[in-house]
Amino acid sequence: xxxxxxxxxxxxxxxxxxxxxxxxxxxxxxxxxxxxxxxxxxxxxxxxxxxxxxxxxxxxxxxxxxxxxxxxxxxxxxxxxxxxxxxxxxxxxxxxxxxxxxxxxxxxxxxxxxxxxxxxxxxxxxxxxxxxxxxxxxxxxxxxxxxxxxxxxxxxxxxxxxxxxxxxxxxxxxxxxxxxxxxxxxxxxxxxxx
Numbered sequence: 001x002x003x004x005x006x007x008x009x010x011x012x013x014x015x016x017x018x019x020x021x022x023x024x025x026x027x028x029x030x031x032x033x034x035x036x037x038x039x040x041x042x043x044x045x046x047x048x049x050x051x052x053x054x055x056x057x058x059x060x061x062x063x064x065x066x067x068x069x070x071x072x073x074x075x076x077x078x079x080x081x082x083x084x085x086x087x088x089x090x091x092x093x094x095x096x097x098x099x100x101x102x103x104x105x106x107x108x109x110x111x112x113x114x115x116x117x118x119x120x121x122x123x124x125x126x127x128x129x130x131x132x133x134x135x136x137x138x139x140x141x142x143x144x145x146x147x148x149x150x151x152x153x154x155x156x157x158x159x160x161x162x163x164x165x166x167x168x169x170x171x172x173x174x175x176x177x178x179x180x181x182x183x184x185x186x187x188x189x190x191x192x193x194x
Contacts, residue, residue, distance in 0.1 A: 001048055001082065002079050002081070002135075003021065003082065003131065004082040004132050005048075005078075005082055006045055007104055008092065008093070009044070009184065009187040010041055010191075011188075011191060014107040015037035015041065016037055016041040017041060017107065018108070018114055018115065019031075019037070019039060019040060019044070019045065020041040020042070020044055020045040021041070022042075022118065023041065023042040024045070025118035025119060034114070038114065044190060044194060047187075047190045048187060048190075053074065055182070055183075057175050057178050057179040058175075058179055060175060061081075061175045061179075062076075064164065064171070064172075065161065069157060069158065069161060072152075072157075075148070075156075075158070076161045076164075077172075079135075079144060080161075080165055081172075081176045082135045083135050083140075083141050083165070084172070084173050084177070086133075087173075097133070098133060108123050131144060138162055138166065141162055141165060142159070145159055146158070
């Protein structure tokens with residue numbers, strides 16, 4: 001899962017959202033340097049990633065992309081799944097997506113001092129380019145994948161992955177819907193146990 005899903009799966013606690021948002025840049029036991037609530041977000045993020053990578057439905061989605069994108073297939077599916085979360089947002093939240101996103105950005109600004117250096121570096125671009133909102137459209141997904149591809153020196157070819165998104169749109173969407181219900185249940189249970 002990518003940023004939108006990780007934030008959403010954190011529940012209503014802004015500090016857990018912060019931890020979940022910046023978890024990819026926190027290695028090993030470095031998470032212990034943060035407050036208890038931020039630690040929960042980091043640990044939740046790691047649990048979500050482990051659950052996702054091992055899930056047969058997610059793996060079915062990545063199989064469709066593996067031949068062309070190799071080990072980047074999982075990253076691409078993470079982005080695709082955030083697209084389907086944004087597209088189907090009203091099925092998962094009563095709050096308007098744009099308002100939800102604005103609240104998240106505001107929380108990040110208010111709690112800027114708590115962010116890791118990596119997260120502080122990402123946030124201005126994320127907010128200015130409104131990555132979370134751009135997940136709603138295929139064009140937005142294409143832009144995100146193109147930027148990610150540039151960061152790999154264009155070796156990943158992710159800039160072309162929106163072609164597969166269009167071609168297999170209904171299959172990816174159904175896989176997301178099936179998978180995300182299980183992930184929501186797992187995340188709620190995991191969060192209560194942390």
